[in-house]
Structure formats: structure tokens, C-alpha cells
Amino acid sequence: MKRVALSLLASAIALSLSGCNGDDGAQGLQGPQGEQGVAGQNGVDGTNGSNGTNGSNGTNGSDGTDGKDGANGAGLVRIATVPAGAEVTGLFLTEGGDLFFNVQHPSDTNAATENYNNRTYNTGTVGVLTGVNFNELPRNIINSPVPSSDTEKQIVMSAVGQYQILGQTGDTFASLGAKGLAGGLGVHYGINTKTEIIKNDNPDFNGFISTGANSGFLYTNWESYPGGMSRLKMSKNEFGKWSIEEAMMVNFDLVHGTAANCFGSVSPWGTPLTSEEWIVDSAVDTTTNPNWNNPDDHATDTIEALTAPAFPNPYRYGYIAEVQNPTTDTPDVVKHFTIGRYEHENSIVMPDRRTVYSSQDDTGGVLFKFIADQPEDLSSGTLYAAKLTQDAGLTDPAVTGFDIQWVELASGANATIESWIAQYDDINTSDYVDGKTSYISMADVQAWVDGKATYPTEAEGGSPITAGKPMDNRVAFLESRQAARLKGATAEWRKLEGLSINQDRVIEAVTGQDRVPGEIVEKAYMYIGISDIDNTMIDGQGDMQLSARVKDCGGVYRAHIDNNYNLTRIEPVVMGGTYRSSLSGAERCDVNQLSQPDNVIVMKDGRIIIGEDGFQGNNTLWLYDPKAK
Template sequence: MTFQLNGKGRLMLAMISAMLLAACDGDDGNDGTDGAQGPAGPQGPAGPAGPEGPAGQDGSDGASGEGGGNASLMTPGLTRLATVPAGAEVTGAYVTEWGDLFFNVQHPSDANTATDSEGKMFNHGTVGVLAGVNINKLPKNLVSVGVPQTQQERETVQVAYGEYQVIAQTMDTFGGAMPEGLGTVLATDKSTVVASIDDPDFNGFISTGDNEGYLFTNWESIPGAMSRLKLNKDASTGYWSVDSTDVQMLDFGTYGTIANCFGSVSPWSTPLTSEEWGNQGDDTQEWNDPSMQTARDMLAMYIDPTATDADGASSFPNTYRYHYIVEITDPLSDNPVPVKHYTMGRYEHENSIVMPDSKTVYLSQDDTNGVLFKFVADVAGDLSAGTLYGAKLTQDAGSFEPLTTGFDVEWIELAHSDNATIDGWIADFDGITTADFVEGQSNYLTDADAEAWAAGEANYPSVANGGGSTTAGMAMDDRIAFLESRKAARAKGATAEWRKFEGIYVNHKRAEEAVEGTDLIAGEAVNQAYVYFAIADMDNGMVDNEGDIQLSPRVKECGGVYRMPLLTGANAYDVNRIEPVVMGSTYRSTLDGAERCDVNALSQPDNVIVLDDGRIVIGEDGFQENNTLWMYDPTVNE
């Protein structure tokens, strides 16, 4: 991912790049070419009209280029709905109640110079919509848009249906209504620019009436951001417009957010944004290590615009104040209020999805050796208190092929708490700075703390026994479950082996009809609904022949999509099974021997959404020069 940082933020560019799990840009291949014709057979002996010898056989076909070109078949059930410009990944897929499909062009190459039919150039982050088509009404039999070949095709958005309409791009000012520009993050003084972000991610649309509403968009950087644009659609033409009198970048308060990635909209119509990368993962002790480059300096410049680093700021950033699900409450008011829900755990959140019961939430951790989490709220519609769980997997016996191997799921209870209690635990770490760092020790919670908690010890371990200095010797509590959720889940026996666990999603209408019997899907009786999720990179802990997940490395970096059948009855909206749905297809390049993902199959699926008819839309963050927005019909291969 590419970032454009202003002012003091430029000093941190190298640090941010090192922390970010960046997508690799690959090149689409050309069609394979025929080999040279074989030599003609020998001329017959001299004589009157002697016959020529037989012609030699044609040579074999040449090898296809990287990406496969047209030399491979499209995975059955896949339709290439759109491709995005060179250098970009597909983000922000969201479908409105009217079937409008929003999606974004994240960090396209700044070398792109071609323009689309409306004169738009795609060398900056772009928020857009597939205009003129109801995505829920597309027929079953579809054709794909082609793999881009010309410069114009490679550097613009290509679609199979409708028209990609640009809603806004990075640094748009909307006639001066947003003078600092779309995607800009201001420090707490509301005037100092900390970052200008080229990475739009999640979109969520909140309707305010027929063909109108607010589009909320995440901007993924350090610090993170979210915009809100008032949109109107012309019912006769199908095109959208921005109401420039009602646009804003949201205020995330004293501490801000970090790496706002994907998200969702709750059943009660509030956006849920996710704080993803930028922490130290399992190595929290590095956060205040003066020899390490971390996100603390960028966050310090947000908190205190006079600072040049964390040590010089009025408040040293506390890592435990970041990496949560943030709910945008009162989203239609002049000043929406962000609320961090510590209750759903602290880790690299890709996104969360709330079930129609407004209590059960499934959450993905986008990191190496991540965990699948579940949260159950005490009260429907209130995420401020509840119980956090981690998933323990049992792989199908005797099976390791990714396309056919599933897992049984057992939920391990971690702890119950509420935002207010957890906020008090977080505050215990507010005063820590680099001056407190001691080599070989930690000022934060440790694996030894997690193990003592899981074992039911009465007190936190001493520093000499591996405990963190802040809690050493204190009476045991449940803070580790919410501040170091992966450590806690692993200590309790949950599976911590997922690699790049991306978007997780359910179609609320299908889920409610299947679980509760409510007739919400016209023309179809929905008896089974699923929670879908994408794994962008099936590597490391998933293919190391150790632990609970032991898959073949055949798919590896190409990734795939899984689903979890929803249960009914007393266990409504629970899940106990994970099934594979569709996988990428790895092949070995004849050019350099490296593994590549075929252009006609998945290449690192990032996020997935579910349409009313059960088909799914998948956005790529992969190796191709032009990543794809796919539609997949799961019934094709059932």
C-alpha cells in the first residue's frame, strides 16, 4: 500500500512501509504462442516428378506468460465483474438495499495516465459505484469482462455490466467544502495535517430515504480516518451525486484510530470500522523499545501536533488504546460519535459482522497465526458488554487438500467484561514511555501472564518469571483477554494458525430467513445461510504440518474463500463448522520458477460480501497487474 504523508509525517514513511503487509504486484501474461514449424522432411531422390518427403510435425505450443493469459480455463462459477487499474487493490465492496454496488480503487500506481470515458484518471485512491445496474438482479448466466490488454484497459476500471462512476478521489475538496481534501487526517488542533491517505477501504451506506443517504468510507493509514459523504441518486438515470454542503472527515477524538481497514454496518444502521495493522503483534514489548521504529511517533503527532516523536509528545501513545472495533454512533447527526468497543478484543481487526439477533458477532484477525473470534453481547444492539470467545478447530481426518478440507469448530470462552472496566485496565499503561524500557523485559502483558491467567493463578507472575512489569504480582483479572486477545486465546487452547484472515460477512436477510423462518428473499425459500470469509494467503501456520491446521501448500499465496453454516433453534446464529468454497490456483512460472496465481482464478481474496440470491462478490488484493472484483456462484460446484 502507498501512503502520501505531509509535514512531519514524511519522516515516518519508511517505518510505515516496513510494518505494512503489502500486496505484491504481478504482471498479467500474454497468450501462449505456437512453437516454430518443424523442418520439412528430406527431398526424395532425383527423378522425374519424384514426391517430396512428408512435412515435419508442428512444434508444441509455447508456454503461457505469467498470469496465464487465455491458456487456462476460468474457475467454474466465477465471473469477472470488474478489474481495477494497475497497482490497485479492490476494496470497499458494499451493496445497498437497491442493489447499488460500491467499491474502491485503493493505492493505484501514480504512473497511471490513461483516462476513462468521463476523463477520470486513476492515479489516486478512488471511491466509486457500479452505476446503472442492480447487482441483485443480474441473471445467472453472465459473461466476464476481459483481462486488460491495452494501456487504457490496464490503467482504468473495466466493468462487465453497468458503468463505474467515480464518486470522489483522494484530496477532492468538493468546491472548498473540505479544504484539506478527502482522506486528510488533521491533528487534535484541527489544523495540522498529519497524513493524506491514498487508501480508501470499507464503504458503508446508511439510507436517509429513497435514493439518498450517507456513504461512510475508511481511509487506511496511521493515523486512520473515515469520511462521510451525503449522496443522492437520480432515479431516472441511475447516476449519483455528492451533496457538497454535507461532507466531512470524522473526528476520532483525543487518541484517534489506526489503519481503518474493512468494516460493516450493524443491524441498527451504525458503521463498524476496524483498526488493523500498526501494532507489534505478539511482540508488544517492542512498543516502547527506543531502538525500534513503531507507529507510536505518528500517533504522537496526531495527539500533540507540536511533537516530532513520541517521547516529545504531551502524551506518549498507549498501544492498548488501539486495534479495536469502533462503532460510529449517531451516524446521521452533524457530529457522529465514535465508540471503541474494547469488549470485542484487541488484535489486528479486518472486520466484524453482527448477526440479525444483534448480539452475536464474528470477527477476523488479519495477521500471521491469527484467531477466529466470536463475541456475544449481553443486550441486543449494545456492544459495550459481553463475552469473547476463540475458535478451536479440528481438521477433517485424512484430508489436507484446501478445496475439500473443512474443520469442526468448538468455541472456547475467554472472558466477559464491559467497555468501562476495560478502559480502566488500559489506563494503567498510559504513563509508559521509552524511558521505562528494559532489555529482555516487558512493560506490557506477556505470554507468561497469559499462561498464568489460563491456569487460574491468583496473581500475575513476577518480572523474574516472565511477567510484565506493570502488572507483576497484582491480583489476577481478565484484562489479558481484551488487551492481548491472541495471547489469551492461544493460552486457552484456541487455534492461532490462520494467515491473513480477511473480510467476514453475512447477508442479513438470508440469515434471518434461514434461522427464524422470516420470508425476506423473494422467489426463494432460504433454508440454510452462511457466514463467509476470505483467506488471502494460506501460508505459514496453515501449511507447516503442525497444530490444528495442516493443509497442502498447493493454494498458498493465492488464497481462498470459506463459509460457516448458521445453526438454528436454541443455538441460533452460532456456527460449528467451516467449509471450503472456492480456492485460488497456484502454478509455477516457466519464466523464473516462482509460484504465481492464475489470472483466471482467485489471487489473494481480500473481502467478500453476500448478495440476496446467495452469490458472493470477492475483491482481490493479489499478484496480478490488474486485480479483479469477482462474482462467484457457490451452487455451481455443490
């Protein structure tokens, strides 16, 4: 910058005439003004300062799309990968910040071990991430790498924490003596024969029931036909590592056993809710269960072995079962027929302790709602089904939402519904007639929907048990999807998977209570995992007419919860990448995006943990931040 020196000439004259004790004289004339002085010369410009030295080059930002350095642009962070052949199941986050998840059906050829557990992942595995509090997880977590070496592909890799194996299929916990499990973890027996039917490789839902700051019971579903549930009594040391103190398999004999215990939840009053994903009937427009008692149909042999020598009643399976008194020596189990019979993935109870939402994991599935008559008592209430209206002019799954109306099906109580179920207990293979059904028929369902006073006769297509008898509401609870579909609900979901809420976030949004420190939660959502957005969701018919762009890559939706704990709208949150049908294997869905999300859980800070059940070489446990959308 130039500096200018300016010289300024100034003069001042003061004239004072003053008489001493005399009058002042008259003022004289003012003299002429003097000439202005000459301006001074400008100063010489100063020399320019020397240039500063250049700063060092900044480091390049991480790409964030290769799954190694930074978070993906879509807000996804790869928290962990599971071994080859496995899917991620059993997501459960405790109040203490412990994240449980399972390795379901890994490849039996996996042979690698890692130092922490010194075990191979070639069978069903129940575990937890230790050394990290997920309730205080920072937002700058970087991705765990995509496994590349043979060893990495055969173990659990994680971005944070260390995966601790708690138990694997067949473990007897022999060191615990009488408190061990002689038959082995995940082993199921016949009710009457007490002989082994299956050694289950499919651990699914986890639910932790706390008994103290660092102790509790871990309940785990084992998904098979027949199904089962284990319970591990556990405690954690000061370094975050867990020890097993007692192991057992829950006794379901008094409820005629279970079928395909899939995902689940823990109720607000602290009881595990286990879901039977028994395949009720995958076709939505034909007579239901026509071949159940067909002696030539061997698809149900394992469930028949459960009750042998008696023949199983299909209406005993396909429900939500509540494990009551879960911390006692002998927990009680109650099947809630009131929530309906279908392929349950899981149920979520709202903070009002009455409203329950349930997902149906099948082709042509329905989203159901149940409202109990009394809080914390699911034994009686009213069942509803969702009717969807797709956003006009939109079909792409990434932007298309649905408004929800609720269709009332019926009210009922466990005791009444069980009395209807018992009427089918004595049916067996000798009652089978080719081309007919021994169970509820579609003619029966239609008569109920039409408000008929009596069931149709056998000549009119009715079934033998109810033919010509006065109408009741058994159809709504025993053939729930058929009843919902014919009542006008949307029966078009494909692989409607896990449902999840964060109780604290919902309570704050609905009641205004400060339940989430540092954040004002004004809207609350239930999150929904959808493994496949195909088939009945993209067939161009009915209420759901989405494009096939995402297809088998799937996605996650959210449903808005109003002040009455009612779901009013469903909208997409994050979708898998474009499905590339021209490619095979894992390449069909981008390894850095979702591939068939299965179960989801919502953290207190609003982030979502998502487990994959896809065809990637190594399925991923993702962390997604909705604020990135």
C-alpha cells in the same frame, strides 16, 4: 414407409321362409360352407419421400476459460478489473442494488482517462457502479475482458454498469463551499497539533446509511497509521448517477484516534463498524510489544505523531469502533474493547443483534466470537475464540473443512476494560528497559490462563503495572490472541480477511420467515475470504495442516450458522488455482481464477462478490455462484 393394399372378398346369404298366418315349417339342413376366396394382390410400394435439407451449422459455444467470452467453468464471472497497482476494496451492496467499491493505492504512474469520469486513476479512489441494480442482476453476465491495452490497464473496466468516481485522495469538493472538505479527502491530522500527518491513498471499507430511496451517507475507511474515516452525503438522480452534497472526515479525537481502519460492516441497527487493523504483535510465541516504547524503534512514528507531544498507549488501538448517530452533524464514536484487541479485518453482527464474529488479519490469527449481554449494545458481553478440528485424512484446501468448538475467554464491559487501559497511558520512552517490556508480558498471560490468584512479580517475568497484584481479565481483552492461543484456541490462520453474511438469507434459514422471494433458504452461511493459505496454515503443525498447493492464491470459505447463530463448521467454497512458485509476477496464480481474495459480500440470491488483493497486473472484482459448485 411402404404402404400395402389388401383386397378382401366377403359374401353373406340370408334365407328367410315365412308362412302367412300358418305354422313355420321345419328348418332344413345347413348346406356346405363355400370355398374361401383368393386373397388379393399386395399393393405397389409407394415411392420414398425426398430427404429434407440439412440444418445450418450451430455456432460454437464460447470457451469460457479465457476470461473473455463466457463464464469460467468454476462459476466465476469477472465483473470488473481495477487499474494497475490497485487492489479492490470497500465492497458494499445497498438495499437499492448499488455496488460500491474502491481503487486502493493504484500506481501513481497511471495516466489514462476514460470519458465517463475524465479523471486518472493514480491515487486512492472511492466509487460505485451506476446504471445497474445488483439485486436484480441476471445470471447470464459474461466476463469483462482481461485488460490488454495500456489504456485498459490503467482504468476500471466492468462487465456491467459504469464506474463513477465519487472522490479521490485530496479532493476538497470546493464547489460545495462550507460543506466541502478544506483539508482534503483521506487527509489525517494530529490530535493535539492539528497538523497534517498523512495524505492517505488507501480507501478501504464502504458503508452506506440510507436516508431515503435515493439518498444517504457513504462512510469510507482510510487505512493508514493513523487511520481515518470519511463521510459523503449523497443523492442519486433518475439515471442512477450520484451527486455529492457534503463531505467530512469523522472526528476520532475523543477516542485517541484510530490506527489502520481496514474493512468493516454496518450493524443491523444501521451504525458503521470500523475495524482497526493495528499490528498488535505478529509473533504468537514471544513477549508482546517488547519494543513499543523503545526510543530507537521508528516503525511507529506516524502513530506517535498522532498523539504528540504525548506518547501513545498501544492498548488504545486495535479494536472495533462503532459510529453512533451516523446521520447527525457530529456522529459519536465508541471503541468496543469488549470484542478484543488484535488486527481486526472486520466484524459481522448476526440477526439476533448480539452475536458478533471478527477476523484477525495476520499470521497466526484467530477467529473470534463475541456475544453481547443485550441486543444492539456491544458495550458488555462475553468473548470466545474458535478451536478447529481438521477433517481426517484430508489436506488439500479445495476439499478440507474444519469442525468448530468455541473456547470461552472472559466476560467484560467497556468501562472496566478502559480503566485497565488507562493504567498504561503514562508510559513513554523513558520507561524502556532493554530485554524487558513495560506492558503485559507472556508470563502475565500464562498466569491468567493457569488461574493464578495474582499476577507474577517482575522477578518472575511479570510487567511493572500489574506485578504481584490480584488477577483480573485484562489479558483476554488487551492481548486477545495470546490469551486465546494459550487457552487452546486455533491461532493458525494466515490473512483471515473479510467476513460477510446476507441478513435476509440467515433470517429465513434460522426462523423460517420468507425473506428471499422465489427461493427456500434452509441453510445459511457466513463467508470468509482468505488471501494466503500458507505459513501457519501449511507448516505441518497444530490444528491446521493443509497442503501448499494453493498457497498465496488464497480462497473463500463458508461457515455454517445454526439456529442459535453459532458457527459449527468451516468448509471451502472456491479456491484459487494451483500456485506456481516457478513463475514470477501475476503468472504465479491463474488470471482466470482467484488471486488472493480479500473482502467478500453475499447477495440476496446467494451469489458472492469477491475483491482481490493479489499480485495480478489488474486485480479483479469477481462474481461467484455457489450453485455452480
